[in-house]
Amino acid sequence: MRPVEQERPTIGIRASSSASAEIIEQIGFGMEEEGVPHLVTRGESSDAAVLAHEAALASRLGVGVGLSTRQIVITTEKLDPARPYITLDVDAARTHVRDMGANAARLVKRMPLIVVTNE
Numbered sequence: 001m002r003p004v005e006q007e008r009p010t011i012g013i014r015a016s017s018s019a020s021a022e023i024i025e026q027i028g029f030g031m032e033e034e035g036v037p038h039l040v041t042r043g044e045s046s047d048a049a050v051l052a053h054e055a056a057l058a059s060r061l062g063v064g065v066g067l068s069t070r071q072i073v074i075t076t077e078k079l080d081p082a083r084p085y086i087t088l089d090v091d092a093a094r095t096h097v098r099d100m101g102a103n104a105a106r107l108v109k110r111m112p113l114i115v116v117t118n119e
Contacts, residue, residue: 010039011104012055015067016046023090023097027065027072030101036061036108038101048073053081061108065100072100074107092118 015024031038043051048071055064056077066073075084088100096116103113
């Protein structure tokens, strides 16, 4: 029997080994504000799109967030890994990092997304 935590539906956040812990925390806060739990893991890749796809495949909710040192990517298990749902440059849009977490949760809840831009 698996522990309860493994059976709980969560959005996956998969981060590269060099991704900022502060950014991971802010993404998680955005999800918490929307009432959707998350699970953070570290991945081998430095490509945020690959990490997001891996996280989506591992998530019972089918949504994943990938984080590299430069990008945050949101995708679903059904999308092509090369064509993620939303991509954001971390340095260009630090004010939208928490919104990306909220948007991943809103995607699960089928709610309108918060507009995020790379500006």
